Amino acid sequence: MSTTTEQLTEQLAATTLLRFATAGSVDDGKSTLVGRLLHDSKSVLADQLEAVEAASIKRGQEAPDLALLTDGLRAEREQGITIDVAYRYFATPRRRFILADTPGHVQYTRNMVTGASTAELAVVLVDARNGVVEQTRRHAAVAALLRVPHVVLAVNKMDLVDYREPVFAAIAEEFTTYASELGVPEITAIPISALAGDNVVEPSANMDWYGGPTVLEHLETVPVSHDLTSCHARFPVQYVIRPQTAEHPDYRGYAGQIAAGAFRVGEEITVLPSGKTSTITGIDALGESVDIAWAPQSVTIRLADDIDISRGDLLAPSGDAPATTQDIEATVCHVADQALAVGQRVLLKHTTRTVKAIVKEIPSRLTLDDLSQHPNPGQLVANDIGRVVVRTAEPLALDAYADSRRTGSFLLIDPADGTTLAAGMAGESFATTKTVTVVEDEEGWDF
Template structure:
């Protein structure tokens, strides 16, 4: 059974919605109906609901512990929840929806396969709904699911749903969203969350859980270009393995196999893959996002921050970066500012050459006169780094196309970037 669970497909998805759209209730419903909570947890929630005079079980209480932590002043960027069904494992990144937490949403959505945006059927699309869709598009999240919640409060009206569906689909057509699904739900009553709703016979699509279990994500992986950033050089000290030399890291793209001819960047030295190891066995191949140790047939100079790739399919080697940057600290990003930059496993220093424009994520308007980026703002920035980085456009590879900016004085992450070209 353990092996079956380990081999199951994993879907990461980020949830986003306004404060009263029912996000906590929906997550609670998914956890409850997928049997991902303990009986004592459910009993506690039921008891609390009764003590408050509710005539229903308030599933939002399953995540209220996190909210109370925020009220106590504890910083939580993104709350992660884990659960599994017989078909798939899931990691939920529960991201705050308010504009002041844009940086938190960027953090949670940056590694997600799917973005789940909630809207209240009574309110329809709001400015926040559009902003969430724009952010998910900027972060190249390949699948977007719009859940029109609280359908029970509009008497499961088909016209209300279709109006929101049409309006959002029209807006999404202006964005880079490859796959969009719109589902009417009631998180409180359970309609169309795990099972199809009898209250909405006019809706013929999948339930929310069915879509999450079956959305195809294998083709989303960066399989075209072999990218293996070296994180650590493995040289055991024991006499038994004194000749062993391997390079540990996480595959960022493509498929690695023994016998493949590869090049190490930035040196340009070539070799052949002798073997690929996990801690307990050798592998016939490795692909993203597996963490492995690669052995080469030749004793070439390889160190942390280098990248192994195929000889005829190389990333760009550049010291000039053109990127969309989300700024994450109160002091603004300005031209001539000096920062540390971390790209895959390589760290360098960078200087801000120019802030070309600030992007209004509500209207997609480009403010060319901005000149700087304030907290939670996103804009197009030109950077110059001290050492060449091996990069791909973010739309081609979300790992080699992204980076973080670090304040050298404090060590805090102050920005996240997505490389344009």
């Protein structure tokens, strides 16, 4: 009996969605793994596979290079590396997936931050011949900072080390110890060969000593909890709607996407940062009035009082409104080529609000080798992870990143050209007990 379109739609609607990202060093096989995952799970269209086969033959390869399924940029294909974040969407009968294949080269670590920022799971690849390297530790640190709840260590190229269990065990132990010190809550290690297909979709006959799940089996069964309706309710105002028509002469609505939680008609809310209060008199969703709306729906909220509200303001339940502050302590991942220095003037973008700010302090920079903190580095450069203290010109209503990834995050932007300098997580710090060694600043700066 064939599956009808309606049945397929119902089946897909019943499956959960998992957002995941891949990360690892250059040539660890991330794109090959993703290509193998798509190919062996029958998620590649015939014309896509034909194009990959033709491109592979043109490059002198006998077998199709599955990495080309994700390396879409011309520069990527020419250099044989991933530069941009490649997003792919596929589904199995058990789950729907949005994957972000992120670059492995150190200069593109910033793109890994982008790809993993919304992920519930990160797949970190390691070449079995090289083991855990600095870039592996950097990606583990980024995953920990972004509070990605599940991390998979995929020890790739096991075929090149004769599928030996001791090689896998040593790498898994080293990575698990390191990631656990960072505070990663769940780590699953899987030995694979992306090129040969071992333990990617089908179990490997070459590693009978391994009794765990394949990569796809783990992706299909890992618990996913991204229910934003149970979080603190937050509504960043994106646009004020005032049609001023004969039909609705006094209509005033505040449009945006609910970042977290749920809002109900009749609920008392507080407008931040002004602190003024009102009551929700109506919620419009898709042109219809509803009594309740929840994240991540895009809606228009109407209030009982005529309050001065504009883009960038935040609506929250009066009994659960966050405090406002102008002094923000956070951990940031620096993503720009230009440095971020103490005293630098920047723009800070939080949800729909952008304000002027100044970097007051850079208390420390994380040393990835031993997870110690280098105090008062003076500046952060590309790919650095460090603590900052930022003073804003106007008060902001930030949640702790641990409570909300949506309203606890922000961007630091260069006001001169709009370049994104750093991605920040309010209140975040590493779950490590390493002793901080006081080091005198080389240039003698007094912070």
